[in-house]
Amino acid sequence: MSEIVISGYYGFANAGDEAMLAAMIEVLTDLDAGVNITVISGNPAETRQKHGVAAVYRLNYPEITRVLAKCDLLISGGGSLLQDVTSNRSLYYYLSIMLLAKQLGKPVMLYAQGIGPVCGSLAKGAMRYIGNMVDLITVRDEGSRDELKRLQVTKPRIYVTADPVLAIHPVDKQIGRAILRKHDCEGASPLVGIAAREWKDWSHYKQVLAQAADRIAAEFGARIVYLPMQFPEDAAVARKIARRSRQPAALLNEEYTTSELLSLVGNLDMLISIRLHALIFAGVMHVPMIGISYDPKIDRFLESVGDCRVGTLKSVTADRLLTKVRQLWPTINGARQLQDERLNALREKAFYNAELAIELIAAGKKQR
Incomplete structure (x- = not known):
């Protein structure tokens, strides 16, 4: 053992x-x-x-x-x-x-x-x-x-290799549907998620997300839902953004487990995220994603799946976000073969982390 x-x-x-x-x-x-x-x-x-x-x-x-x-x-x-x-x-x-x-x-x-x-x-x-x-x-x-x-x-x-989360098994979407039902979002179509975070009390990107959320809701008839990846901090940021918006949005104001968040992301038609692992959850659950960068790790992950950031927290604009949403919109029904192939390759690399760990233990026991 x-x-x-x-x-x-x-x-x-x-x-x-x-x-x-x-x-x-x-x-x-x-x-x-x-x-x-x-x-x-x-x-x-x-x-x-x-x-x-x-x-x-x-x-x-x-x-x-x-x-x-x-x-x-x-x-x-x-x-x-x-x-x-x-x-x-x-x-x-x-x-x-x-x-x-x-x-x-x-x-x-x-x-x-x-x-x-x-x-x-x-x-x-x-x-x-x-x-x-x-x-x-x-x-x-x-x-x-x-x-x-x-x-x-x-x-x-x-x-x-790849981020460990890419090796996690996809989960049933029913868990997320039950949570969305409480927020009157079950069955809402299309459903666009936003995973925001606080960063140095900057306000520019919050205003941009509020404007983009309003325009996505108007142009695509989408319902906007904010996901808290770190609770309660992300829920507080979501409230700041929602207060700047004209269109209503669902704010998920609880701490969720990994399985619950994966399932919630799986129910989305698209995810816009500042959080790395929200983007990775989208990859695991095969949901189109848009990344806004505050750290090189965001850029590195997006590059690994053949994508790039839509902007940084300082440079992102509502126009650029909307352009990216329009580009991705045709893929919400699953036409993402190249990205899925890259994600499958990353999943294998994520498994390799554990294989190497087990090999290292075995080698150490042999030397005793």
Whole structure:
């Protein structure tokens, strides 16, 4: 029986990160039904309840040391853990967990991470020092591999794979229909979702989304629904945008599970998103997507499926959004063969992350 510890941004009510964890657990247990997984979490009780795994608090270093001491592998990831744009402290925190595992003689794998940007000189040095200690790295895009090269992280084997969520199984749409029914959206056609987020209290992109939502509703007869990927923050942003609109919209004002959000996205005819994992959910559920970028990870994912952003939070306009909607509208009935082929290839790469993790454990056991 293998013991895996997973370190990441878990237990913070972020649907994208919780979906990554759910996908990792799903695929790892598919490959090894006997594996025991312990998650380092901001809310261990919630993580245990949601995911059915053991969990320890992320700042309880004695307990973290205990679980690392008996594990066969530390997985760091997925997500954008190793960057210093949104936070300096978080990068050092995740590196400290990796360093602790190595000091205990344990193999460490960076699992489908989106690396960077890493800008500070101290942060770069820490990344280079600890990054070269780990045993195996998989990254979710070519840009992350380029960032590792720039940081001079060269000793571990490095593979370009795909975001873990792309390996998650599609879910039944009935769950989402039941939620939409509560908001008088069940059966609404067409249904266009918007997944927004707050960013530095900027107002421009909120006004653009409000204008675009009104124009989409008028031109296509669409019902607009706002999805909260991180609750309650995203629900608060949705209210700010909706207040700027003339047309009514449905605001989903609850915290939803990964399965519920996947099902909700599956009921959409199109999704406009600032959130990476909302875009990935659209890919998993075969829904046309439009991405607005606030971070290189958005651009990298869209490029991987043969698409590009419609703009950044600073540059996006309602006209450009409407042009993209008109271009995509003929595909809402499923005519997306090329993108689906690329998503299927990415799904296989997402599975490969777990295969490499299981192989690393097996190799470590042979050496004992």
